[in-house]
Amino acid sequence: MAASAYLVALLSIASLMSTHNGVDATDTGITRHYKFDIKMQNVTRLCHTKGIATVNGQFPGPRIVAREGDRLVVKVANHVQNNITIHWHGIRQLQSGWADGPAYITQCPIQTGQSYVYNFTIVGQRGTLWWHAHISWLRSTLYGPIVILPKRGVHYPFPRPYKEVPVLFGEWWNADPEAVIAQALQTGGGPNVSDAYTINGLPGPLYNCSSKDTFKLNVKPGKTYLLRLINAALNDELFFSIANHTLTVVDVDAVYVKPFETDVIIITPGQTTNVLLKTKPYHPNATFLMMARPYVTGQGTFDNSTVAGILEYNQPPLSTSIKKLPLFKPSLPPLRDTTFVANFTSKLKSLASAQYPANVPQHVDKHFFFTVSLGTNPCPKNQTCQGPTNSTMFAASVNNISFVMPTKALLQAYFLRQSNGVYANDFPSSPLIPFNYTGTPPNNTMVMDETKVVVLPFNTSVELVMQDTSILGAESHPLHLHGFNFFVVGQGFGTFDPKKDPAKFNLVDPVERNTVGVPAGGWVAIRFFTDNPGVWFMHCHFEVHTSWGLKMAWVVPDGKLPNQKLPPPPSDLPKC
Ligand SMILES: *[C@@H]1O[C@H](CO)[C@@H](O)[C@H](O)[C@H]1NC(C)=O
Ligand SMILES: *[C@@H]1O[C@H](CO)[C@@H](O)[C@H](O)[C@H]1NC(C)=O
Ligand SMILES: *[C@@H]1O[C@H](CO)[C@@H](O)[C@H](O)[C@H]1NC(C)=O
Ligand SMILES: *[C@@H]1O[C@H](CO)[C@@H](O)[C@H](O)[C@H]1NC(C)=O
Ligand SMILES: *[C@@H]1O[C@H](CO)[C@@H](O)[C@H](O)[C@H]1NC(C)=O
Ligand SMILES: *[C@@H]1O[C@H](CO)[C@@H](O)[C@H](O)[C@H]1NC(C)=O
Ligand SMILES: *[C@@H]1O[C@H](CO)[C@@H](O)[C@H](O)[C@H]1NC(C)=O
Ligand SMILES: *[C@@H]1O[C@H](CO)[C@@H](O)[C@H](O)[C@H]1NC(C)=O
Ligand SMILES: *[C@@H]1O[C@H](CO)[C@@H](O)[C@H](O)[C@H]1NC(C)=O
Ligand SMILES: *[C@@H]1O[C@H](CO)[C@@H](O)[C@H](O)[C@H]1NC(C)=O
Ligand SMILES: *[C@@H]1O[C@H](CO)[C@@H](O)[C@H](O)[C@H]1NC(C)=O
Ligand SMILES: *[C@@H]1O[C@H](CO)[C@@H](O)[C@H](O)[C@H]1NC(C)=O
Ligand SMILES: [Cu+2]
Numbered sequence: 001m002a003a004s005a006y007l008v009a010l011l012s013i014a015s016l017m018s019t020h021n022g023v024d025a026t027d028t029g030i031t032r033h034y035k036f037d038i039k040m041q042n043v044t045r046l047c048h049t050k051g052i053a054t055v056n057g058q059f060p061g062p063r064i065v066a067r068e069g070d071r072l073v074v075k076v077a078n079h080v081q082n083n084i085t086i087h088w089h090g091i092r093q094l095q096s097g098w099a100d101g102p103a104y105i106t107q108c109p110i111q112t113g114q115s116y117v118y119n120f121t122i123v124g125q126r127g128t129l130w131w132h133a134h135i136s137w138l139r140s141t142l143y144g145p146i147v148i149l150p151k152r153g154v155h156y157p158f159p160r161p162y163k164e165v166p167v168l169f170g171e172w173w174n175a176d177p178e179a180v181i182a183q184a185l186q187t188g189g190g191p192n193v194s195d196a197y198t199i200n201g202l203p204g205p206l207y208n209c210s211s212k213d214t215f216k217l218n219v220k221p222g223k224t225y226l227l228r229l230i231n232a233a234l235n236d237e238l239f240f241s242i243a244n245h246t247l248t249v250v251d252v253d254a255v256y257v258k259p260f261e262t263d264v265i266i267i268t269p270g271q272t273t274n275v276l277l278k279t280k281p282y283h284p285n286a287t288f289l290m291m292a293r294p295y296v297t298g299q300g301t302f303d304n305s306t307v308a309g310i311l312e313y314n315q316p317p318l319s320t321s322i323k324k325l326p327l328f329k330p331s332l333p334p335l336r337d338t339t340f341v342a343n344f345t346s347k348l349k350s351l352a353s354a355q356y357p358a359n360v361p362q363h364v365d366k367h368f369f370f371t372v373s374l375g376t377n378p379c380p381k382n383q384t385c386q387g388p389t390n391s392t393m394f395a396a397s398v399n400n401i402s403f404v405m406p407t408k409a410l411l412q413a414y415f416l417r418q419s420n421g422v423y424a425n426d427f428p429s430s431p432l433i434p435f436n437y438t439g440t441p442p443n444n445t446m447v448m449d450e451t452k453v454v455v456l457p458f459n460t461s462v463e464l465v466m467q468d469t470s471i472l473g474a475e476s477h478p479l480h481l482h483g484f485n486f487f488v489v490g491q492g493f494g495t496f497d498p499k500k501d502p503a504k505f506n507l508v509d510p511v512e513r514n515t516v517g518v519p520a521g522g523w524v525a526i527r528f529f530t531d532n533p534g535v536w537f538m539h540c541h542f543e544v545h546t547s548w549g550l551k552m553a554w555v556v557p558d559g560k561l562p563n564q565k566l567p568p569p570p571s572d573l574p575k576c
Helices: 002-010 013-017 177-187 338-346 410-415 543-548
Strands: 031-045 048-055 064-067 071-078 086-089 115-121 127-133 143-149 163-172 196-199 216-219 224-231 237-242 247-252 255-262 264-267 272-278 287-295 307-313 366-378 392-398 401-403 448-450 453-455 461-468 477-481 486-493 515-518 522-529 534-540 551-556
Touching: 031 064, 064 071, 071 086, 086 115, 127 224, 127 247, 127 272, 143 163, 143 224, 177 543, 196 287, 196 307, 224 237, 224 264, 264 272, 264 338, 392 543, 401 551, 410 534, 410 551, 461 477, 461 515, 477 522, 515 522, 534 543
Parallel strands: 031 071, 064 143, 163 224, 216 307, 366 461, 401 448, 453 551
Antiparallel strands: 031 048, 071 115, 086 127, 127 143, 163 196, 224 272, 237 264, 237 287, 247 255, 247 272, 287 307, 366 392, 392 401, 461 522, 477 515, 477 534, 486 522, 534 551
16 A cells, blocks of 8 residues: 555656546546655755755645545654644535644644544545645645646646646745744734745745756747646735746636636635646747746735746757847736736636536525724733734734634534534624724724634525725735635625625626635625535635634534535544
8 A cells, every 4th residue: 555655646747647538437536545744854945954844855745636536545644843734725625524634623733743644535626726734834834736637538628738837836934934923923023024935945046045946847839838826825925927928827726717818827825726828839049037926915024025937948949058048037017016916806707617617606595794804912911012012912803803723623522512612603793893994993903812603504505795904904815715615706995885786796607716815905705505514714824814813613514414414533533
């Protein structure tokens, strides 16, 4: 078994792709085994060498490749001093909530020397997802791609690419990110910003001492490449562009979209975007930079640097060498170009074809209105803090509740009917004290610190409007929902108007995804259907905001039918 697991892990996309034209349409999926050994590895970036937590010594971590319908069995063994969990970001986890991974939500952490087997199937998804650690800030180095190919014999709804390339954006700190967030939570201030962004772990030539650490994409003329873009950065939405090349967006968050062309992509942490890159018909006698840098909405300091990689055509004309070719740079939107972002997101639509329908809930059983916001907690009495004032610490909240992490896992507490003392069921469905959310902010910025959930009956269609607020400055928040995809039926700036705005909702072909940017000073409306029993985390995918409490959970009890029930926990589920 160990040998075959290793073999599967070594399979490249290319070798899987070679069987892609098979004719076996009755494929019901196979089981793919992976072994993830969490261990320290010394790596050097920006002339700093440090030990980082990795999977199997790789940074970024290993690529998981599977087909829609396959089962994944991943044994995670923890050989580092930190507690670890792994989350399979965007995987629906139908009836397999025990494998979802957020620490203290669906499981206790895998402690040093322990292991845990994540066992789940991929149902009805195709495209790119990713895995990452889901405890504290350890995902800064523990992340990797999940490539989901269509079922054997099923084609993409776009021309078959010549090659497929995962492109992961990350964020690098010379310091230990665990020390960075620990310091911020202690002082109440904003955490130190990163030292670089990375493409596939490499900062590239625009940073000091990093030009050899550059991601290079070697291409042939006249071919179509599928780039699987993943934003694994901790705290930054990113613009991305490749000089002199147009990209065609075909899939987001492992759901096909109506293709559209663009020179620039905006991608929030947690999101994935598959794009087709058509290379020039002839060798262009040039090389091209691909670059990413942040889209910024907040007031705080941020890492304003730029990561670059190189798009290089192979076999330059005999008379020239690659080094002598002219280099072109893409132009990226200004850091605060909200107009570009609104324009881009308005172009995202579900494919909504007969084969890939958009099953948008047309009626709503339960309505929710959540503010997503910054706020404050009081500074401990004997301390001077670095929050917005010296007597406050930064916090963040949903409906003014800053979620307090329990010390037992919610899913276990729910399943064993031991929620008493762990969590309460009375998370409010709308703010307790309404105000003009995008007008003059209230004087009192204090949050309530609680562990509360919403219980949603099985088979319920839910509409959730998420509203940013002006408390401590409007800022966009990439909200990620575990356990479900949702349809983004509407969004806008200012305060949501329940009388006028629903009339403009798109219930025909809205984009379906698992992470959506709530616009700075605006709102977004999503719909989803509770077809999955379990406890499902929802949180801002800016890690700093999650650390400050911008998170909550939904509890969905079992349905009546046998295939609507959560099975008992696996025997190796970690304890706490
Ligand atoms: C990393 O480097 C340190 C200091 O040079 C060394 O002690 C340690 O053994 C190295 N760790 C690994 C996993 O190579
Ligand atoms: C994974 O889950 C399936 C379905 O419950 C089960 O048949 C299989 O034995 C499990 N595999 C492992 C390695 O736990
Ligand atoms: C954060 O930055 C400050 C100022 O540069 C520095 O003194 C501090 O050590 C840094 N904190 C960490 C955890 O690296
Ligand atoms: C790249 O684009 C620039 C302007 O954006 C143009 O001047 C240049 O000729 C282009 N180069 C190639 C090789 O396409
Ligand atoms: C590239 O250079 C070669 C040889 O110098 C030349 O034949 C070719 O036309 C050039 N191609 C383009 C697109 O400029
Ligand atoms: C980034 O921020 C630093 C410090 O605020 C500033 O000096 C620099 O000009 C900024 N760089 C860019 C590209 O905006
Ligand atoms: C949106 O972007 C397209 C190009 O992609 C541009 O033609 C159009 O003018 C933009 N619309 C707005 C409102 O900025
Ligand atoms: C503040 O008081 C608490 C308990 O009274 C103590 O544990 C902590 O070390 C003190 N902190 C400072 C900065 O003095
Ligand atoms: C905290 O801020 C207040 C008001 O700005 C100021 O009067 C006070 O001296 C500050 N305290 C410390 C310890 O810096
Ligand atoms: C909320 O505040 C904004 C900005 O000041 C203002 O434009 C809007 O009219 C206010 N809305 C209501 C309902 O008062
Ligand atoms: C809020 O603060 C403003 C000025 O900072 C003050 O005029 C107003 O009375 C305060 N409102 C309340 C409810 O305390
Ligand atoms: C790891 O998790 C256990 C169980 O929640 C906890 O008791 C322990 O303090 C944690 N250890 C570290 C190093 O965080
Ligand atoms: Cu946020």
